[in-house]
Amino acid sequence: MIKILVLFSVFLFYANFSFSQFLYSSKSKKAIKLFEKARSAPMENINPESNIPDFKLGIELANKAIEKDPNFWEAHVLAAELNEKNRDLEKAIFHYKKALNIHPTHSISSKTNFFLATCELKIGKYEDALKNIGVFIRNPNAVEEWTFKAREIEANANFAVFAMKHPKPFDPINLGEGINSIYPEYYPSITVDGKTMLFTRRLPLNSAAQFQEDFFISNNNENGIWEKSFSMPSNVNTINNEGAPTISSDGKSLIFVACSDETGDYGNERFGYGSCDLFYTKRLGKNWLTPINLPGSVNSKNWETQPSLSADGKTLYFIRGVRNKDGKRDSDIYVSRLQNDDKWSVAERLPNTINTSYAEESVHIHPDGKTLYFASRGHIGMGGSDLFVSRMDKKGNWSKAENLGYPINTLFDENSLMVSAKGDIAFFASNRPGGYGDLDIYYFNLPDEIKPTKTFYFDGLVFDLKTRKALAGHFQLIDIESGQVVIISDADKIDGSFMVALPINRDYAISVSYPGYFPYSLNFNLSMPDGQENYHLDIPLNPETSEVENVLSNVFFDVNQSKIRETSKIELLEFVAYLKLNPQHKIELGGHTDSRGNSTDNLILSSERAKSVYEFLVSNGIDANLLSYKGYGSSQTIISDVEIEKMNSEEEKEKAHQKNRRTVYKIIL
Numbered sequence: 001m002i003k004i005l006v007l008f009s010v011f012l013f014y015a016n017f018s019f020s021q022f023l024y025s026s027k028s029k030k031a032i033k034l035f036e037k038a039r040s041a042p043m044e045n046i047n048p049e050s051n052i053p054d055f056k057l058g059i060e061l062a063n064k065a066i067e068k069d070p071n072f073w074e075a076h077v078l079a080a081e082l083n084e085k086n087r088d089l090e091k092a093i094f095h096y097k098k099a100l101n102i103h104p105t106h107s108i109s110s111k112t113n114f115f116l117a118t119c120e121l122k123i124g125k126y127e128d129a130l131k132n133i134g135v136f137i138r139n140p141n142a143v144e145e146w147t148f149k150a151r152e153i154e155a156n157a158n159f160a161v162f163a164m165k166h167p168k169p170f171d172p173i174n175l176g177e178g179i180n181s182i183y184p185e186y187y188p189s190i191t192v193d194g195k196t197m198l199f200t201r202r203l204p205l206n207s208a209a210q211f212q213e214d215f216f217i218s219n220n221n222e223n224g225i226w227e228k229s230f231s232m233p234s235n236v237n238t239i240n241n242e243g244a245p246t247i248s249s250d251g252k253s254l255i256f257v258a259c260s261d262e263t264g265d266y267g268n269e270r271f272g273y274g275s276c277d278l279f280y281t282k283r284l285g286k287n288w289l290t291p292i293n294l295p296g297s298v299n300s301k302n303w304e305t306q307p308s309l310s311a312d313g314k315t316l317y318f319i320r321g322v323r324n325k326d327g328k329r330d331s332d333i334y335v336s337r338l339q340n341d342d343k344w345s346v347a348e349r350l351p352n353t354i355n356t357s358y359a360e361e362s363v364h365i366h367p368d369g370k371t372l373y374f375a376s377r378g379h380i381g382m383g384g385s386d387l388f389v390s391r392m393d394k395k396g397n398w399s400k401a402e403n404l405g406y407p408i409n410t411l412f413d414e415n416s417l418m419v420s421a422k423g424d425i426a427f428f429a430s431n432r433p434g435g436y437g438d439l440d441i442y443y444f445n446l447p448d449e450i451k452p453t454k455t456f457y458f459d460g461l462v463f464d465l466k467t468r469k470a471l472a473g474h475f476q477l478i479d480i481e482s483g484q485v486v487i488i489s490d491a492d493k494i495d496g497s498f499m500v501a502l503p504i505n506r507d508y509a510i511s512v513s514y515p516g517y518f519p520y521s522l523n524f525n526l527s528m529p530d531g532q533e534n535y536h537l538d539i540p541l542n543p544e545t546s547e548v549e550n551v552l553s554n555v556f557f558d559v560n561q562s563k564i565r566e567t568s569k570i571e572l573l574e575f576v577a578y579l580k581l582n583p584q585h586k587i588e589l590g591g592h593t594d595s596r597g598n599s600t601d602n603l604i605l606s607s608e609r610a611k612s613v614y615e616f617l618v619s620n621g622i623d624a625n626l627l628s629y630k631g632y633g634s635s636q637t638i639i640s641d642v643e644i645e646k647m648n649s650e651e652e653k654e655k656a657h658q659k660n661r662r663t664v665y666k667i668i669l
Contacts, residue, residue: 024072024074025071025072025073025074025102025103025106026065026068026069026071026072026074026075027069028068028069028072030068031065031066031068031069031072031075032065034061034062034064034065034068034075035061035062035065035072035074035075035078037061038058038059038060038061038062038064038065038075038078038079038082039058039078041054041057041058041061042054042055042057042058042082042085045057053085055082055083055085055086056086058078058082059079059082059083059086062075062078062079062082063079066079071102073098073099073102073103073106074099076095076096076098076099076102077095077096077099077106077112079091079095080092080093080094080095080096080099080112080115080116081115083095084115084119089119089122089123090123092115092119093116093119093120093123093125096112096115096116096119097116099112100112100113100116108141109136109139109141109142109143110135110136110139110141110142111136111143113132113133113135113136113139114132114133114136114142114143114146114150116132117129117130117131117132117133117136117150117153117157118153120132121153121156121157121160121383122383122411123411124160124382124383124410124411126157126160126161126164127157127161129153129157130154130157130158130161133150133153133154133157134154136150137150137151137154155380156380156381156382156383159380159381159382159403160381160382160383160406160411163382163403163405163406163409164406166405166406167405167406167407168404168405168406168407168408168447168450169445169447170407170408170444171444171445172428172430172432172442172443172444173442173443173444174434174435174436174440174441174442175197175226175427175440175441175442175443176225176226177228177436178218178225178226178227178228178229179197179199179216179218179226179229179440179441180435180436180437180440180441181201181436181437182436182437182438183201183202183203183204183437183438184201184202184429184431184437184438184439185199185200185201185216185429185439185440185441186199186200186202186416186429186439186441187199187200187243187244187245187306187362187416187429188416188418188427188428188429188441189245189246189247189418190247190418190420190427191247191248191249191250191251191499192249192250192311192367192421192455192457192499192500192501193421193457193459193499193533193534194220194420194421194422194533195219195220196217196218196219196220196247196251197217197218197219197220197226197427197441198215198216198217198232198245198247198254199215199216199218199229199245199441200213200214200215200216200242200243200244200245201213201214201215201216201229212239212240212241213241213242213243214231214232214237214242215231215232215236215237215242215245215256216229216230216231216232217229217230217231217232218230232288233287233288235268235288235289235290235291236254236281236288236291238258238267238268238270239267240258240259240260240261240265240266240267240268241258241259242256242257242258243256243257243258243305244256244257244305244306244307245307246307246308246309246316247309248309248313249311249313249367249421249457249499249500249501250459250489250492250497250498250499250500251283251499252282252283252284252492253280253281253282253283253309253313254280254281254282254283254288254291255278255279255280255294255307255309255316256278256279256291256307257276257277257278257279257304257305257306257307258270258272258276258277258279258291259275259276259277259303260272260275260276268290270291270292270293271293272293272299273293273299273300273301274299274300274301274302274303274304275303276303276304276305276321277293277294277299277303277304278293278294278298278299278304278305278307278318279291279292279293279294280292280293280294280295284492284493284494285492285494285495294344295342295343295344296336296339296343296344296345297336297343297344297345297346297347298316298318298334298336298344298347300320302320302321302322303320303321304318304319304320304321305318305319305321306318306319306361306362306363308363308364308365309365310365310367310369311367311368311369311421311455311487311500311501311502312369312486312487312488312489312500313338313487313488313489314337314338314488315335315336315337315338315365315369316335316336316337316338316344317333317334317335317350317363317364317365317372318333318334318335318336318347318363319331319332319333319334319360319361319362319363320332320334320347320349329359330357330358330359331359331360331361332349332350332355332360333349333350333354333355333360333363333372333374334347334348334349334350335347335348335350336348350398351397351398353390353398353399353400353401354372354374354376354390354398354401355378356376356377356378356379357378358376358377358378359376359377359378359385360374360375360376360377360378361374361375361376361385361415362374362375362385362387362415362416362417364417364418364419366419366421366423366452366453366455367421367452367455367501368423368452368453368454368455368501368503369392369486369503370391370392370452370453371389371390371391371392371419371452371453372389372390372391372392372398373387373388373389373404373417373418373419373426374387374388374390374401375387375388375413375414375415375416375417376388376401379401379403380403381403381409382403382406382409382410382411383410383411383412384410384411384412384413384414385413385414385415386403386404386409386414387403387404387408387409387414387415387417387428388401388402388403388404389401389402389404389450390402402450404417404450405447405450408444414428415428415429416428416429419446419451419452421455421456421457421501422454422455422456422533423446423451423452423453423454423455424445424446424451424454425443425444425445425446426443426444426446427441427442427443428441428442428443428444429441429442430442453503454503454504455501455502455503455504456501456502456504456526456533456534456535457499457500457501457502457533457534457535458477458499458500458501458502458526458534458535458536458537459497459498459499459500459534459535459536459537460497460498460536460537460538460539461491461495461496461497461498461538461539462475462491462496462498462512462514462539462541463496463538463539463540463541464517464540464541464543465540465541465542465543465546465548466543466546470491470492470493470494470495470496470497471491471493471496471514471517471541472490472491472492472493472496472514473490473491473496473498473512473513473514473520473539473541474488474489474490474512474513474514475487475488475489475490475491475498475510475511475512475513475539476488476489476510476511477500477502477508477509477510478508478509478510478511478554478570479506479507479508480506480507480508480509480523480554480567480570481506481507481567483566483567483570486502486508487500487502502526502535503526504526504527505526505527506525506526507523507524507525507526508523508524508525508526509521509522509523509553509554509567509570509571510522510523510524510537510539511554511571511574512539512541513574513578514541516543516544517541517542517543517544518541518542518543518544518546518550518578519550519574519575519578520539520540520541520542520550521551521552521553521554521571521574522537522539522553522554523553523554524537544582544585544667547666549590549664549665549666550664550665550666551662551663551664552571552572552575552613552662552663552664552665553571553662554567554568554570554571555568555571555572555613555663556568557609557612560605562605562608562609562611562612563612564612564613564616569616572613572616572617572620573620575617575665576617576620576621576622579617579622579626580621580622583623583626585626585667586626586627586628586667586668587626587627587628587665587666587667587668588627588628588629588630588665588666588667588668589610589613589614589617589627589628589629589630589663589664589665590606590610590629590630590631590632590663590664590665590666591605591606591607591608591609591610591611591613591629591630591631591632591663592606592632592633592634592636592637592660592661592662592663592664593605593606593633593634593660593661594634594637594657594658594660594661595634595637595641595657595660596634596657599633599634600633602633602634603631603632603633603635604631605631605633606631606632606633607629607630607631608631609631609663610629610630610631610663611629613629613663614627614628614629628668634660637660638659638660638662639656639659639660643656644656644657
């Protein structure tokens with residue numbers, strides 16, 4: 001939100017009253033003397049520990065001056081300024097109004113109306129703010145340097161009035177005592193299956209005045225209840241602060257922020273570059289590795305915080321704090337990408353459609369990879385920090401930030417929003433009445449117009465075809481239509497499991513590799529029927545010592561044609577890479593058709609298709625002497641005609657015929 005907390009120096013304002021005594025509106029010498037004491041008292045009584053002027057003393061003296069002369073408008077303006085500095089906006093508004101009632105034109109430039117509108121916007125008196133800022137804007141003598149900020153106040157107030165007349169459906173529900181406690185809970189992060197939540201909890205230390213942040217985990221049981229949370233292990237949680245976690249789609253990788261103490265020590269043998277850095281850890285089986293400073297070029301001498309990892313694990317959004325030209329702390333959203341050497345690239349600042357000259361924070365990239373939620377003080381909104389959404393188009397450009405609306409946003413600070421993979425619900429932290437204590441984590445149903453693309457999860461196991469031993473297979477998923485690699489990841493080396501997020505209603509190709517095994521490939525359409533939440537696939541890898549044929553599942557031909565489709569080249573190029581790494585293999589390519597049609601024609605077609613694959617491999621650098629090809633027609637169907645005839649639907653039968661139509665390879669001695 002555009003923070004019109006225009007904190008003009010009180011003492012610059014006081015200079016406006018450096019006039020001779022006879023120029024004051026009051027004739028009371030006692031009132032004037034108290035006024036002048038009130039004007040100087042705050043700076044003469046600065047707290048040595050906090051370095052904050054004593055505004056309360058100034059307010060007391062200004063009030064006494066007003067008691068002596070209730071129509072002393074200069075004293076009312078001073079009392080308003082001091083109360084604004086002391087964050088008592090209701091009293092500030094009272095005194096600004098009093099000054100205007102006593103002498104409506106006391107400020108030639110309508111400064112008092114400007115200050116009054118600023119306070120009214122902060123406490124949600126939007127109609128009043130519009131009226132007073134309008135007076136300032138229409139004044140031909142208005143301070144020109146303040147005009148831009150005045151227009152911002154007007155825009156925010158107009159938006160707020162409209163938003164409150166057109167509220168969004170919003171019914172937040174507390175996640176319950178399994179997650180929430182008497183202590184503050186915030187920054188939730190959830191796995192793509194929605195079954196594990198990791199969040200930050202602020203706990204007291206030795207004294208009530210000292211706190212530290214640690215991570216806790218809760219699992220969602222079969223009844224949809226979040227179970228009692230438990231602390232992350234001690235190699236992750238330390239005596240220093242850990243916070244703002246982002247957990248990977250499969251729940252096996254974690255990036256978080258850790259900060260040093262006042263001596264610059266991060267504790268637990270960690271090291272960093274700035275006051276707060278991003279750290280990385282990974283879970284193998286049930287054990288979390290000791291966190292390390294995030295490899296690459298993300299961390300800097302500035303403070304990095306609030307990371308959000310994309311579902312494919314290749315893009316990281318985060319907040320970087322800097323000092324602006326006025327020396328004040330500011331923060332923007334940055335993005336970094338995982339490189340081939342497993343290090344993160346130099347971070348880039350997101351464009352001005354997202355970042356502003358005010359603070360952005362609490363960034364969250366949805367698993368669809370193109371919908372970004374974040375909090376900002378710089379876009380038009382309700383007041384405080386508001387929540388926004390921006391969407392990436394097909395060219396990679398981010399749209400103008402869209403306010404999530406009222407009452408999701410209010411005049412108070414909103415942040416820490418996270419949206420489920422399915423896009424139907426959102427989680428956030430709030431200290432609203434009725435919770436378990438301080439900040440609690442809530443969820444609510446997301447209105448349709450601010451939902452992301454519905455995304456489900458794809459999971460499975462990678463294992464040895466013969467022994468069933470778990471394998472840490474390296475796999476990638478490709479959007480067949482666009483040819484884009486959407487996921488690159490590895491299965492867990494302990495149990496062979498994997499889990500990733502994928503947008504629905506698309507055709508995907510998967511390829512999996514592991515040393516000593518033939519590459520595995522498959523294509524599938526992720527079109528999820530109602531009620532289904534995931535697509536499960538077990539991936540048996542065929543050892544290179546096996547005589548079982550290997551299917552090139554992502555090699556496609558048009559009907560009755562032998563020309564390879566463009567979409568087939570993704571897998572074939574991977575096969576080329578495999579053969580170049582294994583030049584000792586001599587390969588026979590085999591073409592197969594289904595049993596429909598003329599058997600002679602099928603034999604010719606299968607041979608031509610196998611030949612097309614052969615020619616593609618040779619043209620991409622594979623020695624022709626290591627390759628041969630053969631057409632088998634319909635002589636070696638996987639599913640017999642008898643079995644197909646017993647199937648219930650034509651769709652099921654067609655899938656069976658399609659399975660019989662395949663291009664295969666095997667090692668020949």
